[in-house]
Amino acid sequence: MADFFTIRADFLILKQKINGKRLVYLDSAATSQKPKQVIEAEKVFYETINANVARSIHYLSEKATEAYENSRKKVADFINSDSDEIIFVRNTTEAINLAANGLDFKKDDEIITTLMEHHSNIVPWQIICKKTGAKLKIVDTLPDGQLDLKQFEKFLSSKTKLVAVTHVSNVLGTINPVKEITRLAKKFGALVLIDGAQGAPHMKVDVNDIGCDFYAFSGHKLLAPTGIGVLFGKKEILDKMQPFLYGGHMIKKVTKESSTFMDAPERFEAGTANFAGAVALGAAIDYLEKIGMENVREHEKELTRYALEKLSKIKDIEIYGPKNAEIRGGVISFNIKGAHPHDVAQILDSEGIAIRSGHACAMPLMQRLGAESICRASFYIYNDKKDVDALVKGLEKVKGVLKL
Amino acid sequence: MTLDIYAEEIIDRFKSPHNFGKIDKADAQAMDYNPACGDEVEIFLKVKDGKISDVRFAGRGCAISQAASDILCDCAKTKTVAELKNMRDEDMINLLGVKITGTRLKCALLGLWALRGALKNGNRNI
Numbered sequence: 001m002a003d004f005f006t007i008r009a010d011f012l013i014l015k016q017k018i019n020g021k022r023l024v025y026l027d028s029a030a031t032s033q034k035p036k037q038v039i040e041a042e043k044v045f046y047e048t049i050n051a052n053v054a055r056s057i058h059y060l061s062e063k064a065t066e067a068y069e070n071s072r073k074k075v076a077d078f079i080n081s082d083s084d085e086i087i088f089v090r091n092t093t094e095a096i097n098l099a100a101n102g103l104d105f106k107k108d109d110e111i112i113t114t115l116m117e118h119h120s121n122i123v124p125w126q127i128i129c130k131k132t133g134a135k136l137k138i139v140d141t142l143p144d145g146q147l148d149l150k151q152f153e154k155f156l157s158s159k160t161k162l163v164a165v166t167h168v169s170n171v172l173g174t175i176n177p178v179k180e181i182t183r184l185a186k187k188f189g190a191l192v193l194i195d196g197a198q199g200a201p202h203m204k205v206d207v208n209d210i211g212c213d214f215y216a217f218s219g220h221k222l223l224a225p226t227g228i229g230v231l232f233g234k235k236e237i238l239d240k241m242q243p244f245l246y247g248g249h250m251i252k253k254v255t256k257e258s259s260t261f262m263d264a265p266e267r268f269e270a271g272t273a274n275f276a277g278a279v280a281l282g283a284a285i286d287y288l289e290k291i292g293m294e295n296v297r298e299h300e301k302e303l304t305r306y307a308l309e310k311l312s313k314i315k316d317i318e319i320y321g322p323k324n325a326e327i328r329g330g331v332i333s334f335n336i337k338g339a340h341p342h343d344v345a346q347i348l349d350s351e352g353i354a355i356r357s358g359h360a361c362a363m364p365l366m367q368r369l370g371a372e373s374i375c376r377a378s379f380y381i382y383n384d385k386k387d388v389d390a391l392v393k394g395l396e397k398v399k400g401v402l403k404l
Numbered sequence: 405m406t407l408d409i410y411a412e413e414i415i416d417r418f419k420s421p422h423n424f425g426k427i428d429k430a431d432a433q434a435m436d437y438n439p440a441c442g443d444e445v446e447i448f449l450k451v452k453d454g455k456i457s458d459v460r461f462a463g464r465g466c467a468i469s470q471a472a473s474d475i476l477c478d479c480a481k482t483k484t485v486a487e488l489k490n491m492r493d494e495d496m497i498n499l500l501g502v503k504i505t506g507t508r509l510k511c512a513l514l515g516l517w518a519l520r521g522a523l524k525n526g527n528r529n530i
Contacts, residue, residue, distance in 0.1 A: 340466035342441055342511060343410075350407045358441045372442035372464065401410050402467065403419065 004299055007291070008382045010035035021352030024390045029170050029198060029331050029378035030356050031220045034284075038223055041283030045276045053275050054249065054266075068275040071282030072265070075230055078285045079215060080206040085238065087231040087268045088278050092197040093120040095216035095231035096164070098268060099193055100124040102241035107133030109161040112190075114139040114147055114176075115368055116169040119361045121195045125164060134161065141368055145172040145321035145328075153184060160190040167199030167215075171362045171374065172321030173304070173331035175203075182211045191237065197221055200230075201380070202300055202329055204293040213237050219277060223284035228277030231268075238264035245270035288381075296381055300330035303379045307332055307388045314395055316404070320369055330379035333360070336395065338404045341375045347401050351394045409468065409502040418467035423477035425460045434521030438510050441466070445473050447518040449480075449526070456480050456488065461518070466511050468504070473515030475499050480519065489523050491516065 008014055011033045014023055025033060045067065051060035053068045069083070076083045089095045101124075105111070111125050115138055122138075129136045137155045140148045147165075156163075163185040168175050178199075182192045193214035199205060200215070201222035207215045214237075219228035233241070243250055243261055247270040252260040261267050288296060305325040311317060316337035322328045336344060341357035348355055356376040359366050366372065377391055398404075427433075427448035435446040443465030450458035459480045461473040479499055480488055496516045497504055504512045 340441075340443075342466040342468070342508070346508065347407065347410070363442070366442065401407065401415070403415055 004381060004384065007035075008384070010037065010287075011382050012036055014382060018352035018354075019350050022390070024351075024353040024387045024394075026377040026379065026383065026387060026391060027354045027356050028201075028221070028380035028383075029360075029376065031226070032201065032223050032380050033382060034223055034225065035287055037287055038225070038280050038283045042225060042276050042280040045279045050276065052272055064275060067279045067282075068273070071278045071285075074282045074285045078205075078289070079200065079232060080208045081232050082235065084263070084265055085232055085235050087233065087238070087265045088273055089229045089231055089268075090227055090274070091218040091220065091229035092118075092195060092216045095214075095229055096120055096193065096195065097124050098231055098244040099214050099216070099233065099241075100128050101244050102238075102268070103162065103191070104242070105129075105132040105134045105161060108159060109134040110137055110155075110157065110159040111135070111162050111164065112137045112139060112152065112155050112160055112185075113164045114152075114166065115141050116147065116172055116174065116362070116365050117164070117166050118170050118195065118197065119363070120197075121164050121166060121193075122364065135159075138364070139165075141172070141174075141365070144323075145169070145174050147174070147176055147181075149177075149181075149184075152181065156184060156188050156190065158188055160185065160188050162191040162193060164193045164195070166195040166197075167205075168202065168329040168331070169321065169362075169365075170198050170331060171333050171360050171365055171369075171376065173328040173333070174322055175199075175327050175329055178212065179210045186211065198329055198331065201288075203297040207232050219281040219284065222281070223287055224281040225277050228274045228281050230281075233264065235264065238268070241268075243267050243270065247271050249273070291381060299381060300379050301325045303383055303385065303388060304328055304330050304332065306385055307377065307379075307391070310388055310392050311395075314392065317395075320371075320374065330383075331376065332378070333374040333376045335371055335374055336398065336404070339398055339402050341373045343402060344375045344395070344398050347398045348391070348394045351390065351397060353390055353394045355391075409504065409508065411502050414467055414471040414500075414502060417471040417474045421461075421470060421474040423460050423474050424462065426462050427458060427460050432522040432526035434518050434525050435463070436514055436517040436521055438465070438469070438514050440510060443469050443511070443514060445469060445514045445518045447473070447477075447515065447522045449519075449522050451485060451526070454486065455484050456482075461515060463518075465514065468500075468508055468511040469514045472496065472500050472512045473518075476515045476519060485523065488519065491519075 049063035200217035345357035430448040445463040
């Protein structure tokens with residue numbers, strides 16, 4: 001088992017005091033902190049081999065290209081796919097938009113998504129439907145925070161062109177049965193896109209085993225810098241898709257009249273890429289692989305179980321999502337009766353505790369929960385039970401300040 | 405310290421605002437909305453001879469947005485329409501009397517935005 005006690009020491013940001021208190025960072029679902037090894041990898045890239053990739057014939061460009069492609073291979077192995085199925089993008093949002101715009105939708109096609117999606121897995125599909133006349137169907141959530149799979153099965157038909165579903169809900173923490181969802185969708189020949197923003201950083205992902213056509217995730221939630229993300233796409237599907245952005249690097253030949261394009265992944269990587277970010281993402285994956293993704297998941301499961309138990313004892317708290325840590329990632333959203341999430345977050349901040357407050361970019365789900373906004377605590381490898389204890393104590397202070 | 409904003413008066417007004425409610429047949433009303441949190445505040449105005457004769461607010465939100473709206477209503481009662489139209493963001497922060505950090509500015513100003521909307525959309529010659 002990995003030593004999670006020493007892991008915290010790699011995250012220099014966590015050494016500081018906030019308002020005189022030990023920093024308790026419980027907002028990793030928004031963005032993760034970065035270990036010094038990842039920051040160092042980006043620094044070393046810039047200090048030793050920085051040059052534009054796949055362009056120039058000189059030592060630095062060779063080295064930079066090698067490092068960039070090496071990272072692509074690491075990402076591919078990380079989710080059990082092939083290098084030419086890995087497209088580097090900015091983040092999950094861009095990855096989903098790339099797929100949405102690259103696929104060919106027609107009137108009468110149907111796209112199925114769910115109520116527990118982040119806006120980035122709803123809005124692009126709404127726009128595609130508006131443009132093409134395709135129809136969007138949204139699978140509801142059940143009171144226990146799981147997807148209504150019966151409704152999903154009813155929605156599926158030969159008209160279903162694509163199913164877009166989140167691996168792990170960024171609000172409810174629900175881990176969706178994506179393999180089963182994919183199996184059901186495939187019976188009707190539908191494509192499946194999985195939003196892995198809250199999945200890939202926290203558990204072993206095997207896209208081959210899941211059988212999905214697309215899997216999208218962000219580097220910045222996975223110990224890597226901002227501005228680097230990944231879209232996995234099955235090779236045979238990527239080759240049929242239209243490019244999303246046009247320009248340098250993605251072309252084969254350009255004349256005054258017309259242009260031809262490279263194959264995937266270059267076809268989808270127009271312009272100078274964030275290669276330093278990609279290299280740092282490779283370092284982040286190395287860091288996680290050293291711990292082992294199974295250990296990451298076990299650690300977070302244990303914390304989630306502990307937090308659910310402690311938090312549920314607080315009077316007038318409402319916790320959203322599954323109560324069973326086996327089907328729940330390290331994300332716990334809650335509300336305290338009479339306390340607005342912004343006030344809760346602000347008072348917790350005075351204790352050095354960082355949580356998310358607001359609609360968490362999931363407004364349709366908020367409506368379903370009957371909440372305007374929520375408080376959300378989320379965990380990662382550098383959190384421990386002390387952080388949960390601090391949160392529980394902080395919430396008592398919230399009640400005191402707000403006279404609840 | 406960040407907790408200064410939860411001064412006694414803010415909490416008291418949050419829990420029992422003086423001016424919460426709606427006005428039937430208001431001369432002007434408008435709602436504004438903070439997309440960051442879903443909070444909304446609606447302001448209702450009654451105007452007589454260019455002066456505010458009654459003002460109420462409704463809606464939901466955090467302690468800051470609710471207390472600020474309540475304080476704004478108390479202030480508005482002593483003002484003319486012209487004076488209110490000239491009210492700046494800083495005036496609202498000064499009225500609140502607590503230190504507001506950048507992330508909470510929208511909370512503090514939500515009531516004022518709604519008030520501005522009402523003054524603009526007034527359904528009679530206010």
